[in-house]
Amino acid sequence: MQPKAITVRSLYERFPSEDLTKLGEIHVQGWVRTNRDSGSIGFIALNDGTCFKTVQIVYNDKLANHDEVTHILTGACIRVGGRVVYTPEMKQPFEIHATSVEVLGECASDYPLQKKRHSFEYLRDIAHLRPRANTFLALYRVRSVLALGIHEFFQGKGFVYVHTPEITGNDAEGAGQTFTIATNDDEGKLSVTDFYGKPTHLTVSGQLHVESFALAFHDVYTFGPTFRAEKSNTPRHASEFWMIEPEICFADLEDDMELMEETIKFCIQYVFDHCPDEMDFFDKMIAPGLKDKLNHVLTTPFKRMTYTEAVEVLQKAVQNGHKFEENNIYWGFDLLSEHERYLTEEVAKGPLFLTDYPAGIKAFYMRENDDGKTVAACDLLVPGEGEIIGGSQREERYEVLKKKMEACGNEKGLEWYLDTRKYGGCIHSGFGIGFDRLLMYLTGITNIRDTEPFPRTSSNIKF
Ligand code: 4AD
């Protein structure tokens, strides 16, 4: 067993209800942020990772290894023994007066994370060290906390969590952006059919599988990694990302949108409640005004617009002199991110549901509207990003679905999916939230590569 130590988190949690000065000799261990030595007295800012805050260690020349301690470099790992002393006149409510400082792991002087502002690009190149930088300590804690929040939200409503497979024989979205799985034989020869007898790939969405569980459990969700071989080099696309996909029975698109709005609002409140220090940090250092913006979202109903209306709004904007990179906007056109952002940023000035898209630009499983041209689908667009949710009411009518599947040629291999309509189908709906994009929205971080611990994008696999 290693010697026991107290976490910085528990010190801050126990203060002020408990008198920490009565704890006597305690130990803390963590990583040095800064070490300033001014002769007889020195200060170490220590972060132990258990909370966002650091604790100040004060040492003096009575330490047996004082000379060694004065030379401890940023990044070193240390163990400190000492007592808590209250400092009501200082920024931090208490500090630790050290009686011993032991170096557990020295840090080389070329440590890439020196105490200064580094660019996000630079930090991406040291993804193995950046979790120790404030922005990333904050981000990855929010990521962890919110993952639990998602489970609390859905399980609190009685949804069943389904582990949908990562390996699949279908391309749910039908966009063809899949990673195909291959095995190699003893000679290293690759085969895509040897193992399963047919080509398979990493899943782009757990939806089709989770639908079959909805039709047994009523309300379900899946939450896991998904993979898309999209070469889009944008701040919002990753080739591996996490998706939350609820699926609800006896629910149409209206019910679906209601759940989307409730989910987003729950997530905002959840990070406010569970990560206050981190949210303060983002508000101050990353996206000034973030908290006000999110608070406003919490109390305002999300706006709605049909795709057809959106096209008219965009066409009018172009007529009035607004310049998009792509100005040729017509009914049936698959809106680009710049158009989505215009709608949510300039028109709605907040989250916006865009509904009833042309069938031709959406996936086969979406329910055909009575007009025969559009489908009961919606995207949730947010300022700064564009789409963070895609959802729809599902085509529950066997014959209609079968025809659509035949038309897009994916009925072979998906017979089981059609079965769900044949054996007691019902009106049902669902959606997918990009977890990494949701994190961008909640933290004000503008690149998906920063919300993921080790981001995967094309030509980028250093880690
Ligand atoms: O709109 P998408 O493609 O919808 C689906 O996959 C449906 N099967 C979901 C469902 O109804 N169950 O993707 C859903 C969301 C997007 O709105 C976006 O937030 C995120 O997944 N997303 C990505 N995030 C990061 N990188 C990518 N390459 C992404 N592609 C989609």
Ligand code: MG
């Ligand atoms: Mg989409």
